[in-house]
Amino acid sequence: MRCIAKVDELECSAHGDCALVAPSVFAVDDVARVVGDGPRELLIEAAESCPSAAISVFDADSGAQLYP
Ligand code: SF4
Structure with missing residues (x-):
């Protein structure tokens, strides 16, 4: 995804x-x-690593919010 x-x-x-x-x-x-897209697991990992909780992750096709 x-x-x-x-x-x-x-x-x-x-x-x-x-x-x-x-x-x-x-x-x-x-x-x-943001300079690119990527697989769900990678973007979730990056979002979880953010100490400021500044990253949200969305499905590129449906636009559904996946994180947080
Ligand atoms: S605070 Fe900013 S630079 Fe640091 S991990 Fe979060 S989004 Fe990235």
Whole structure:
């Protein structure tokens, strides 16, 4: 299942954990930016690694929210 992530820029503290877990999906400058999509397991893992709970994950096809 392909999934997309969204970052709440107001919550992101730019520590970069998401980009360490999923470098093909996140790039971090002042805040994290979404630069790609990926499999559900990878995006959920990245979202769970975020200390600020700034990442939401959605099914790319249906748009259903998968995390949190
Ligand atoms: S892990 Fe969370 S707080 Fe850290 S850069 Fe990524 S989105 Fe921002």
